[in-house]
Amino acid sequence: MSRSRQPPLVTGISPNEGISWTKVTIRGENLGTGPTDLIGLTICGHNCLLTAEWMSASKIVCRVGQAKNDKGDIIVTTKSGGRGTSTVSFKLLKPERIGILDQSAVWVDEMNYYDMRTDRNKGIPPLSLRPANPLGIEIEKSKFPQKDLEKLFHGMSGDFTSENFSAAWYLIENHSTTSFDQLKMAVSNLKKQANKKNEGSLAYVKGGLSTFFEAQDALSAIHQKLEADGTEKVEGSMTQKLENVLNRASNTADTLFQEVLGRKDKADSTRNALNVLQRFKFLFNLPLNIERNIQKGDYDVVINDYEKAKSLFGKTEVQVFKKYYAEVETRIEDLRELLLDKLLETPSTLHDQKRYIRYLSDLHADGDPSWQCIGAQHKWILQLMHSCKESYVKDLKGNATPMMELENDLRPSALAHLSQTASLKRASSFQSARDDTWRYKAPHRVAFVEKLTKLVLSQLPNFWKLWISYVNGSLFSETAEKSGQMERSKNARQRQHDFKKMIQEVMYSLVKLIRGALLPFSLKEGELRQYGGWEMKSELSGQWLTHVIQTVRLTYESLTALEIPNDLLQNIQDLILDLRVRCIMITLQHTAEDIKRLAEKEDWIVDNEGLTSLPSQFEQCIVHSLQSLRGVLECKPGEASVFQQPKTQEEVCHLSISIMQVFIYCLEQLSTKPDGDIDTTHLSVDVSSPDLFGSIHEDLSLSSEQRLLIVLSNCCYLERHTFLNIAEHFEKHNFQGIEKITQVSMTSLKELDQRLFENYIELKADPIVGSLEPGIYAGYFDWKDCLTPTGVRNYLKEALVNIIAVHAEARLEICALRDTVAVYLTPESKSSFKQALEALPQLSSGADKKLLEELLNKFKSRMHLQLTCFQASASPMLKT
Numbered sequence: 001m002s003r004s005r006q007p008p009l010v011t012g013i014s015p016n017e018g019i020s021w022t023k024v025t026i027r028g029e030n031l032g033t034g035p036t037d038l039i040g041l042t043i044c045g046h047n048c049l050l051t052a053e054w055m056s057a058s059k060i061v062c063r064v065g066q067a068k069n070d071k072g073d074i075i076v077t078t079k080s081g082g083r084g085t086s087t088v089s090f091k092l093l094k095p096e097r098i099g100i101l102d103q104s105a106v107w108v109d110e111m112n113y114y115d116m117r118t119d120r121n122k123g124i125p126p127l128s129l130r131p132a133n134p135l136g137i138e139i140e141k142s143k144f145p146q147k148d149l150e151k152l153f154h155g156m157s158g159d160f161t162s163e164n165f166s167a168a169w170y171l172i173e174n175h176s177t178t179s180f181d182q183l184k185m186a187v188s189n190l191k192k193q194a195n196k197k198n199e200g201s202l203a204y205v206k207g208g209l210s211t212f213f214e215a216q217d218a219l220s221a222i223h224q225k226l227e228a229d230g231t232e233k234v235e236g237s238m239t240q241k242l243e244n245v246l247n248r249a250s251n252t253a254d255t256l257f258q259e260v261l262g263r264k265d266k267a268d269s270t271r272n273a274l275n276v277l278q279r280f281k282f283l284f285n286l287p288l289n290i291e292r293n294i295q296k297g298d299y300d301v302v303i304n305d306y307e308k309a310k311s312l313f314g315k316t317e318v319q320v321f322k323k324y325y326a327e328v329e330t331r332i333e334d335l336r337e338l339l340l341d342k343l344l345e346t347p348s349t350l351h352d353q354k355r356y357i358r359y360l361s362d363l364h365a366d367g368d369p370s371w372q373c374i375g376a377q378h379k380w381i382l383q384l385m386h387s388c389k390e391s392y393v394k395d396l397k398g399n400a401t402p403m404m405e406l407e408n409d410l411r412p413s414a415l416a417h418l419s420q421t422a423s424l425k426r427a428s429s430f431q432s433a434r435d436d437t438w439r440y441k442a443p444h445r446v447a448f449v450e451k452l453t454k455l456v457l458s459q460l461p462n463f464w465k466l467w468i469s470y471v472n473g474s475l476f477s478e479t480a481e482k483s484g485q486m487e488r489s490k491n492a493r494q495r496q497h498d499f500k501k502m503i504q505e506v507m508y509s510l511v512k513l514i515r516g517a518l519l520p521f522s523l524k525e526g527e528l529r530q531y532g533g534w535e536m537k538s539e540l541s542g543q544w545l546t547h548v549i550q551t552v553r554l555t556y557e558s559l560t561a562l563e564i565p566n567d568l569l570q571n572i573q574d575l576i577l578d579l580r581v582r583c584i585m586i587t588l589q590h591t592a593e594d595i596k597r598l599a600e601k602e603d604w605i606v607d608n609e610g611l612t613s614l615p616s617q618f619e620q621c622i623v624h625s626l627q628s629l630r631g632v633l634e635c636k637p638g639e640a641s642v643f644q645q646p647k648t649q650e651e652v653c654h655l656s657i658s659i660m661q662v663f664i665y666c667l668e669q670l671s672t673k674p675d676g677d678i679d680t681t682h683l684s685v686d687v688s689s690p691d692l693f694g695s696i697h698e699d700l701s702l703s704s705e706q707r708l709l710i711v712l713s714n715c716c717y718l719e720r721h722t723f724l725n726i727a728e729h730f731e732k733h734n735f736q737g738i739e740k741i742t743q744v745s746m747t748s749l750k751e752l753d754q755r756l757f758e759n760y761i762e763l764k765a766d767p768i769v770g771s772l773e774p775g776i777y778a779g780y781f782d783w784k785d786c787l788t789p790t791g792v793r794n795y796l797k798e799a800l801v802n803i804i805a806v807h808a809e810a811r812l813e814i815c816a817l818r819d820t821v822a823v824y825l826t827p828e829s830k831s832s833f834k835q836a837l838e839a840l841p842q843l844s845s846g847a848d849k850k851l852l853e854e855l856l857n858k859f860k861s862r863m864h865l866q867l868t869c870f871q872a873s874a875s876p877m878l879k880t
Helices: 146-152 167-174 180-207 209-229 232-279 286-296 299-313 319-344 350-362 369-398 413-418 428-433 436-440 444-472 482-490 492-518 525-531 542-561 566-601 614-628 646-671 695-699 704-732 738-776 794-820 827-838 846-862 864-870
Strands: 009-014 023-029 038-043 053-056 059-063 071-078 089-092
Touching: 009 071, 023 071, 038 059, 146 167, 286 299, 286 319, 299 319, 299 350, 319 350, 319 369, 350 369, 350 444, 369 444, 369 492, 444 492, 444 542, 492 525, 492 542, 492 566, 542 566, 542 614, 566 614, 566 646, 614 646, 614 704, 646 704, 646 738, 704 738, 794 827, 794 846, 846 864
Parallel strands: none
Antiparallel strands: 009 023, 023 059, 038 071, 053 059, 071 089
16 A cells, blocks of 8 residues: 655754764654654664654654664654655764763762773782883884784783783784893893882881780790799789780881871872762852853853753762752752843843743743743833823923924834835835925924834834744744643633733724824823823924824834734724824815915906906915825725715815805905005006006006906806816815815805995996985975976986996997907807897997997007907917
8 A cells, every 4th residue: 555655754964973862853854744653763773762752744853872883874764654764874973981080970980990000990909910011121012913823822812911921922922023132131120020029028027026026025924924923813914914915016006007097098088089079070060150151141051051960960869969959959040030030121132032031941940931021021112102202291391392303213213114014115205205304393292103103113023023932932942841832832822812912002002192192182081191191282284194194004004014913903093094084174274274364465466367366376275285185085905984984074074165165255355355455566467458457557556346346257267167176176085075065165156246246336336326316405405495497407417427437338348358359259159249238228329439439449559469369360269
């Protein structure tokens, strides 16, 4: 039956050589689907399955055993793939022999070590030791084959310590080329060595002669007493004497050898202590080494030494070892506390946090240091955010003006930080479009939002990555205890819930702090005390609100790039929507104020169409305002329309109508402005209509009649063009309620037009009425004294003349206009001119007709150059 997977293949091993029990990492392909799938692992022919730890399908960690071969392959066997192959090999190194004075981390059996000088077993009696060169002359090894010597001296040996020692073999092997004189010298050396041994024995005997003679004298005395007395008394005296002799002998012996034996015992104990210190100086020096390495920051060395000491002396029963190992544990506990303090220090980089967490994991610290680090980082971020707000509020209260000079590194803030991500490259034009002088003009609240978002974007990514590393286990080293990881996995659900609350709290604080600075009315009273505190001396302009919206949007994009769930960022989306709505309201309000000041910019310069620049300025002001709101009105991915709420639609519609009505009010104010209030120093007259306001040539002033006519002309243009264009701009920017805005505006404009026209009629009628009413009652007229009428009085004649003058002036101007554009008249326009002339009284007098004709000719003569422009041959145009 074919297997479902390919056989294992070992492509690498690290390290590739070492002694027995060396920890190695095996890498390759198809090394099993899990720990249970691994059924065999051999290195150099030795089974290493018991120490193997399956990490992944491409990685296995194990220890090398007592291999049979010095060098061999690494063979992995799995259930799914069968027996594998290897492209690399492992070389087994033999451990070096450990001498008495060599440093070692393991206990060496003192009963079976070798003397480095004689290479002989320590247990052999001293009398059996022989010098390495017994002849005392230079040894010259021969090239005589060893096999031939064994055949020549069968059963013998060339070793002079052997029972089957052969002198001839020794001489052939070591002195085959030695001269005869040197051999004679060797004989002399042997004799001297023999004499030294004899002299040593004789000296030993001579040293004890005194004791021997004293014992001999005592025995002789005892013998004489026995012969003389022969009684029990003598016998008792003999016994006492013998005891005294023995005591004296014992005392003498002690006196002779006490100092020597004492020195020997002291030397032996010192030698033994030195041997123990040399062999186990690793443990004895470990407490001091730990302190030194901690001061240098070499925590890896400390952890490795501690693991080594723990494996060797963790369960020792030797009291001195227990004492020193307890010192080691005390210093390791201090190191745990030190590393935990460093881990919880803020600010800290993600690299340092991971490093300290792995140290604590390797030291088997109590609790969950990584989670403690996450909690500390969370509190630190919140503290920074509130401290940032307090700093700006304090600075604002201390300054007389709401402006401040920002830090040099503040402008890049979110933009520079976010430009590293692909999502922000699309917004790079916003950064380049700003003038650098903004940093010297930015209000405190705008600068605060910049600083706050920069702070969050500098801290939150590391905080989020720390959590991701905590979840996937990359915070912990491979040597971390599995039990600890299992314990963390049990709390994974609770930890995930707690971390989500941390992110929510950070997002909540970010949004509330920005609302407290820009939208305080959206906070409750309790929230306002915690997140507010700003002195609102003036409202931010729409331009600054647009900048703030862009900053918050870029912050949202950066947080989204971290793959933070959208539900945690919903508060930011709501904040962006409220800021957009507020920006629109503020911009429209400021637009209304700007339009209110347009009346001051009226120059009363009339163009060919009888219009001033005021309608154009009004339209440009609204267009500019809408263009500034383009980015605010545009919906970014995930954002909702600012007009989705009916309340917002109603407020925007009301503000738009207010803008239109403000301009209509400006026109009305201009039409009713007293003559003395008009600044005419800047007035000029269009050369194409020199007679339209002939009086301006004389005194550079406008009459009320002329102002009314100009405003009426502007109203007509507004109704036919400007208001319709503005409605198109509103529709282009997706404004709601455009029909209502247009309808209300048109109604107000028509009402103004009607009022102004009535004012104009009244202005024209006032001179006539003023001449009629006084004439009727002239001379204290009374019906009782009424004379017989003799004819029409002069006042009526004068009124009729004024009426005729008004109508004559209108007929003259209409006829002049008709004759000028006669070439381009259509049947419809001709009918309009006819209706206009019929509405005026007809000229029955030949003198009036003659006067009209003369005035027309005079107009054509003076305006000949201008009227030439309307000739068909000079400028052919399409009739409309």
